[in-house]
Amino acid sequence: MFQGDGPEAGREVQGDGPETGSGTMADSGVWDNVENGLHPLILQTLRELHFTHMTPVQSVTIPLFMSNKDVAAEAITGSGKTLAFVIPILEILLKREKLKKLQVGALIITPTRELAIQIDEVLRHFTFHFPQFSQILFIGGSNPIEDVEKFLKQGGNIIVGTPGRLVDMFRRQSDGLDLPSCVKTLEVLVLDEADRLLEMGFEAR
Numbered sequence: 001m002f003q004g005d006g007p008e009a010g011r012e013v014q015g016d017g018p019e020t021g022s023g024t025m026a027d028s029g030v031w032d033n034v035e036n037g038l039h040p041l042i043l044q045t046l047r048e049l050h051f052t053h054m055t056p057v058q059s060v061t062i063p064l065f066m067s068n069k070d071v072a073a074e075a076i077t078g079s080g081k082t083l084a085f086v087i088p089i090l091e092i093l094l095k096r097e098k099l100k101k102l103q104v105g106a107l108i109i110t111p112t113r114e115l116a117i118q119i120d121e122v123l124r125h126f127t128f129h130f131p132q133f134s135q136i137l138f139i140g141g142s143n144p145i146e147d148v149e150k151f152l153k154q155g156g157n158i159i160v161g162t163p164g165r166l167v168d169m170f171r172r173q174s175d176g177l178d179l180p181s182c183v184k185t186l187e188v189l190v191l192d193e194a195d196r197l198l199e200m201g202f203e204a205r
Contacts, residue, residue, distance in 0.1 A: 015176060029054050035063040039094055041129040042164045049125060055080035058087075064152040066091050070116035072194075082122050085190045089158065090126055090133070092187050098132060103185040105133075111200055113139040119192065120160045133157045138165045148177045156182075163197065 030053055031038060031046050038046075046052075054062070057075040064089035065071050070139065077080045089106045099105050110116045110124075120137045127133050134154050138147055138161030161169070170179045191197055 029059050034066075036066060038087065039091060042090060042126065045126050045129055051083070057081050058084045062083075062088055068092070082119055082192075085188075085192070086119070086123050086126060089188050090130065091191070093133060093157065094130070095196060096187060099157045099185060101134065101157075102152070102182050104156060104159055104179075104183045105185060106158045106188040106190070107159070107166075107183065107186060108190040109163060109166065109197065110160070111162065111196040112193075113141060113162055115193065116160050121160065123160065127158070135160065136182050137161065138169055140165050144168055144172070145175065148172050148175045151177060163200070 031043055031051070057073055057079045058081075061071050061073050061081075061084045065085065066106075073081060073084065075084075085108070089108075093099065093105045096105070108116075108119055110119060116137060117138045120135065123135055127135050134156055135158040136147075136151055136154070136156030138159060141161060142165075144165070147165070149194075159166075169177065172179065
């Protein structure tokens with residue numbers, strides 16, 4: 001569960017000022033020092049994106065997340081919280097039995113389509129190096145029937161979506177999508193901007 005105070009940029013910002021090769025005052029160590037280590041291709045992607053150092057929220061939450069702990073974090077915009085859950089998601093899924101096309105391993109729920117798009121873009125930088133994982137974006141403004149067809153065709157091991165569209169997708173059995181069965185393999189659930197989700201009324205019933 002991650003919450004903040006506003007939309008993040010599509011690209012994570014390290015600390016409070018311009019990013020440099022040596023990091024910023026808000027850095028909390030280099031990625032190579034993460035407990036139990038990160039997959040080489042994740043480290044490669046971080047280098048490609050010029051993320052040389054972890055922010056405080058990343059250094060605290062990533063090891064907990066990778067140890068299968070429940071994590072609740074509150075962080076300001078630009079603190080790097082998207083990477084704080086994207087990286088553990090991939091590490092956790094890499095360690096489990098390979099997911100089939102229609103099996104969902106991770107579900108990221110975020111309150112707005114803009115945030116969902118940003119998270120999807122960040123995630124795509126990493127899944128480019130892991131073709132065994134499919135990802136799909138479920139947001140309002142797109143044709144739900146096309147979303148169903150896309151999921152059935154390419155799968156969605158990692159889903160990023162907004163609450164309203166996700167509820168719709170869970171009710172699409174008549175269109176051939178049995179999403180409740182697909183999420184039985186779920187390993188990770190992320191509620192991004194959880195405070196805003198609750199304010200919008202998306203509570204467990």
